Amino acid sequence: MTGLCLGLAGLVWASLPLQQFTLAWQHSIEKIRWEEDYQVTSSGLVLGEARVRGSGAGMEIPDGAVAFDGAWHYHRQLPPLQPLHVGRTPEAGDYEICSPWGCKELAYWLGPPDAAQPAVDLWACELPVIGNNKSH
Template sequence: MIGLCLGLAGAVWAQLSISHFTLAWDHTIEKIRWEEDYRVTEQGLVLEEARVRGNGAGMEIAPDARLENGSWHMRRQLPPLQPLNLGRTPEAGDYQLCFDDQCQAMSRWVGAPTNSQPFIQMWTCKTG
């Protein structure tokens, strides 16, 4: 079975047996929530949809985005990501990982963000 691995440079810090998830965070400057839905495939992580409740620095709304329930919904055509690289520092706050109808801070699986380790990777991997 394939699932989601969290870690760095191929070193697995955590494995999750999930087939899809939402990665969510609050933009560090605009303080607006951003959400991205991913599907876990053998080729990598496939971005299915992104949602944001506004725009601002580094938060450009795609021309084909649609406004629905106060959020802009966008679909980007990207190849599968393997790995997905994420910046992660205490000043920026933590990402949330959402699956099975719950959102939890990424620190639950990999510890709190630190300045000495300012990024993390996510990738598709085989799980037990």
């Protein structure tokens, strides 16, 4: 089964049995929430819809974005990301992974952001099969 791995340089620090998730964060200066929806596929992470709740310094609303429900909604055409590399420092705050079970900061799995380890990768990976699914 394909799931989501978190780590760096191919070293898995945590793995999550997710087929889709939202990556969310606050802009470090403007304190405006950004959200990106991803599908986890065998080719990598496929970006679907993205949302931003406002604009400000270095936060231009993308061309073609449509405003509704308090956010600008847009789509970008990108190839599957394998991996998705994100910066993670104490000064900037943490990312959240949201799923049908709620939102949790990366710190839940990885510990708090640390200046000595200022990045993390997210990628699609094969999760170990647990249990025996054979029919008798």
